[in-house]
């Protein structure tokens with residue numbers, strides 16, 4: 565396996581960063597996770613734009629242009645012969661002395677890993693997923709905003725642990741107002757009376773790239789969409805529910821907190837959107 569480290573393709577053993585890197589010491593950095601379908605990096609420009617926005621939000625200046633980052637990503641995928649897989653881009657703050665001051669750091673580290681991806685079991689796409697609501701709420705937007713895809717994922721990890729303890733592979737997170745936000749690594753959608761609904765970015769969520777693609781595909785298919793405030797009541801009485809994310813793609817949800825959603829089976833519009841999404845990933849220009 566070849567890893568891209570600061571523009572050089574090196575072997576796994578040579579791909580190392582300092583123990584003084586603030587990415588490790590403080591979770592100070594940003595990342596992206598991107599799918600590769602048929603050797604093409606899916607929605608690469610959208611992911612690179614979000615990476616640079618996340619970096620800007622934490623006052624981290626990425627030392628190369630976004631065009632160079634795009635090229636380095638494609639080169640890393642090609643060097644590893646990845647057909648269908650996954651790319652992880654990481655930019656750390658770089659090494660510095662102990663202490664939070666970013667002025668004491670230098671040389672942000674740019675890491676690109678191209679690998680295969682572990683998927684949810686096929687059974688989940690057929691029969692749907694069970695979810696619980698975590699008691700850990702999503703970060704307050706005035707703390708570290710969820711819009712930033714930062715290396716500090718403890719908020720989500722704490723919620724994920726609650727899910728794992730309860731026997732689910734994902735967990736729903738509410739925001740500081742008690743409204744539905746998103747899951748630990750996926751956005752959430754419901755269908756109610758034929759309308760596709762999902763929380764808007766101001767609910768304090770990561771504005772998922774899969775989410776945006778699914779909203780676009782739904783509109784093109786004539787399904788009305790709404791980005792709106794949702795509370796758990798809306799979820800409990802929904803006709804259908806599903807999650808979206810780079811790793812998950814589109815996953816049906818059939819129960820929340822032990823309550824059956826709709827008739828307890830993946831819904832017809834969810835199945836249709838899943839098909840439309842797969843078709844989209846195969847389009848050459850995607």
Ligand code: PXG
Nearest residue numbers: 597748749750751770772773774775809810
């Ligand atoms: N919400 C959160 C909190 C996420 O971390 C999504 C929603 C979905 O966003 P995208 O842009 O992927 O549709 C995410 C994405 C990983 C991994 O390796 C995590 C994500 C994506 C890819 C890989 O844990 N999270």
